[in-house]
Amino acid sequence: MSAAPFGRRxxxxxxxxxxxxxxxxxxxxxxxxEPRAGQFAMLACxxxxxxxxxxxxxxxxxxxxxxxxxGRAQFLLEAVGPGSARLCAVKEGESVWALGPLGNGxxxxxxxxxxILVGGGVGIAPLMILxxxxxxxxxxxxGFRGSNHAAGAGxxxxxxxxxxxxxxxxxxTVTEMLERELAGDRKAEVYACGPxxxxxxxxALCERSGxxxxxxxxxxMACGFxxxxxxxxxxxxxxxxxxxxxxxxxxxxxLAAVDEHAGAPA
Amino acid sequence: xxxxxxxxxxAHPVINGSGTFDAIAAGDVFGSALRESFPxxxxxxxxxxxxxxxxxxxxxxxxxxxGMINSIGLPNKGVDAYMRDDLPRLTGxxxxxxxxxxxxxxxxxxxxxxxxTVQEISHLLGACDAAPEIEAIxxxxxxxxxxxxxxxxxxxxxxxxxxxxxxxxxxxPLIVKLxxxxxxxxxxxxxxQDAGADAVSLIxxxxxxxxxxxxxxxxxxxxxxxxxxxxxxxxxxxxxxAQVAAVAGAVGIPVIGMGGVQSAAHARDxxxxxxxxxxxxxESFRDPAVGTRIARGLCTP
Numbered sequence: 001m002s003a004a005p006f007g008r009r010x011x012x013x014x015x016x017x018x019x020x021x022x023x024x025x026x027x028x029x030x031x032x033x034e035p036r037a038g039q040f041a042m043l044a045c046x047x048x049x050x051x052x053x054x055x056x057x058x059x060x061x062x063x064x065x066x067x068x069x070x071g072r073a074q075f076l077l078e079a080v081g082p083g084s085a086r087l088c089a090v091k092e093g094e095s096v097w098a099l100g101p102l103g104n105g106x107x108x109x110x111x112x113x114x115x116i117l118v119g120g121g122v123g124i125a126p127l128m129i130l131x132x133x134x135x136x137x138x139x140x141x142x143g144f145r146g147s148n149h150a151a152g153a154g155x156x157x158x159x160x161x162x163x164x165x166x167x168x169x170x171x172x173t174v175t176e177m178l179e180r181e182l183a184g185d186r187k188a189e190v191y192a193c194g195p196x197x198x199x200x201x202x203x204a205l206c207e208r209s210g211x212x213x214x215x216x217x218x219x220x221m222a223c224g225f226x227x228x229x230x231x232x233x234x235x236x237x238x239x240x241x242x243x244x245x246x247x248x249x250x251x252x253x254x255l256a257a258v259d260e261h262a263g264a265p266a
Numbered sequence: 267x268x269x270x271x272x273x274x275x276x277a278h279p280v281i282n283g284s285g286t287f288d289a290i291a292a293g294d295v296f297g298s299a300l301r302e303s304f305p306x307x308x309x310x311x312x313x314x315x316x317x318x319x320x321x322x323x324x325x326x327x328x329x330x331x332x333g334m335i336n337s338i339g340l341p342n343k344g345v346d347a348y349m350r351d352d353l354p355r356l357t358g359x360x361x362x363x364x365x366x367x368x369x370x371x372x373x374x375x376x377x378x379x380x381x382x383t384v385q386e387i388s389h390l391l392g393a394c395d396a397a398p399e400i401e402a403i404x405x406x407x408x409x410x411x412x413x414x415x416x417x418x419x420x421x422x423x424x425x426x427x428x429x430x431x432x433x434x435x436x437x438x439p440l441i442v443k444l445x446x447x448x449x450x451x452x453x454x455x456x457x458x459q460d461a462g463a464d465a466v467s468l469i470x471x472x473x474x475x476x477x478x479x480x481x482x483x484x485x486x487x488x489x490x491x492x493x494x495x496x497x498x499x500x501x502x503x504x505x506x507x508a509q510v511a512a513v514a515g516a517v518g519i520p521v522i523g524m525g526g527v528q529s530a531a532h533a534r535d536x537x538x539x540x541x542x543x544x545x546x547x548x549e550s551f552r553d554p555a556v557g558t559r560i561a562r563g564l565c566t567p
Contacts, residue, residue: 003297007555044552055331058499060552099554102295220327222334223551226291229338230327239320240341245291261325 002033004225008060008099010046013090014072020151022122023077023088027096030071036105037130038216038249040064042224043075044097045086057083062221062231062244064193065101066125066155067132073098076125076152080265102224103248106130106214109189113212116141117156118178118202120194121149123264126216128155130191139181139188143174143198175201182209192216196263203252213252217262219243233259267365267565269307271520271543272439272464274401276307277361277371278561280533283524283547284378284404284443285312285338290355292554302370303362305557310376310545311348311356313406316386318344323491328476333499333526334548335474337492340380345393348377357399364561375399378443380406382418384431395436402439405429405463408447408470420448422457429461441522444468444513451509452516459517467522467545468513469506471496499548500526507535514540528556530563537564 011027018024044060061083067074079085090096106126109115115138117127124142131138140159144150147167153159161169162177170177175198182188182205192202193216206213219231224244232240233247236256241247243262269276282305289309293300321341328335342348359373377400381387387405394403407419407428419425419442429442442458444451446469455466474497476489488494506525514521523541526548527533533544549556 004295006292006296006300006303008553050332056329058329058332059334097553220325220329222327222336222548223554225295225554227286227288227554228327228336228551229285229321229341230336232321232324232326234323240324245295259324 008097010095021149025075029073035065035101037133038105039101041098041100046095052082064125066128078122113189118192120198123194141177200258279543280561281308282306283545284310286547304359313340313380333501335495337490337495362558374401376402378404382412391435404441408445419445422453426457426461433462439464441465452512455513465520469525511539
């Protein structure tokens with residue numbers, strides 16, 4: 001894995017595609033290094049970044065790299081605040097500042113363990129590139145609010161879906177599906193990204209069953225490269241971990257609980 | 267373009283604000299080439315204290331219009347571990363070229379320290395004085411006095427007393443980082459000068475607060491884990507310019523100006539208001555290479 005280029009670079013928007021409730025943003029990134037699944041980039045529009053709701057956004061936004069193919073990087077977005085709303089509104093040909101790839105990605109499953117990918121909402125993004133990179137059979141369990149969001153499940157292969165309102169797939173939570181999987185398969189390794197509540201349920205479930213789990217956390221960040229110390233989560237046994245450089249992928253064993261602010265938008 | 271600052275030779279007048287650029291973390295993220303093309307002419311460490319600090323509980327950040335509030339709480343590993351583990355990795359940095367010609371200039375290390383008593387500050391200054399890699403010391407006086415609860419740097423008399431007490435402990439340049447959260451910053455600057463400071467730097471962040479989103483609960487809770495924090499970014503630029511101009515008019519020692527600098531034009535404003543050096547902070551969160559871009563812009567008439 002090569003280091004991120006120093007300094008932000010202006011990338012041209014190659015395409016924006018609506019996928020249910022989400023926007024799939026594709027940036028031409030011919031000079032960017034190949035990211036590892038789970039890494040992220042700091043994104044900000046080069047024009048009109050600021051002056052929205054409450055005169056924001058100001059800081060760039062930490063966004064998971066959802067795919068990287070043929071010199072193009074993909075990002076999955078949902079408009080939940082002034083930064084993500086502005087990024088969702090970009091048009092083909094506009095440019096976006098990007099810094100990255102940043103952070104520690106997922107690591108391959110331990111010998112003899114089969115991967116289970118567990119995603120919630122827009123948190124399915126890093127599981128897309130993870131599925132590409134694992135390049136083998138894996139179980140994919142995804143949870144969404146309803147059918148409009150569940151359209152995102154088509155971005156992964158062979159996903160089993162749960163929805164809160166029962167409008168698609170299993171009526172219930174993705175952690176209920178994970179519990180059933182773990183009951184039948186004691187040789188799994190779990191990879192999860194999603195809202196904080198979901199991540200905490202997954203972490204606790206894996207701890208109870210002795211299953212290794214890698215959690216991709218999210219936190220508001222100012223920098224993304226270890227300078228500001230703004231994105232910390234409490235570490236098991238005391239102290240804090242910076243989500244940007246010690247994460248965003250953190251082993252469940254490093255955390256006593258997932259911080260309530262450390263998940264993707266619900 | 268090269269600058270003499272209290273006897274330190276700097277390649278250009280742009281440095282980082284304390285706590286806004288971690289040269290070690292950045293080297294890990296962006297690779298070792300950064301050591302040979304460092305974006306600042308001097309490297310100011312984050313604040314070092316006698317004992318290790320974990321920092322404040324999260325959340326630590328709040329985005330505002332054209333700025334941000336941070337409530338980080340000065341996490342650091344303590345002075346002994348800083349000297350042993352970090353300082354060796356902070357030496358040998360070379361500044362990115364901003365003008366053609368000449369070998370890349372060395373980047374001196376300025377260590378920022380904070381203590382809540384004269385004894386603590388004395389210990390820190392003694393340790394910095396003994397470390398040959400440290401070329402200057404910046405004293406963060408935005409720390410409550412353990413007895414009075416007032417920020418040491420907010421009261422000119424208290425500031426004079428503390429700086430006078432510790433000044434004889436080192437012959438290295440001593441920079442006092444003033445707090446803007448005071449009635450008249452130029453009185454504090456003059457107190458620092460009278461007590462023997464070699465330079466002053468300003469502005470530190472402005473005290474600020476954010477409430478958690480209203481959810482019907484009363485009383486409303488504060489968003490930041492630390493309760494209050496410090497406002498930085500373009501939102502404070504005009505305040506910084508006024509304070510730097512006031513201080514530069516009140517003292518004869520060099521002034522390091524900072525606050526919301528995003529471009530060479532903003533840096534030029536602070537220099538024209540009387541600053542000798544300009545520090546960049548929040549903008550290098552948005553673009554870590556911005557220091558070099560600003561320095562290059564200052565070289566171009």
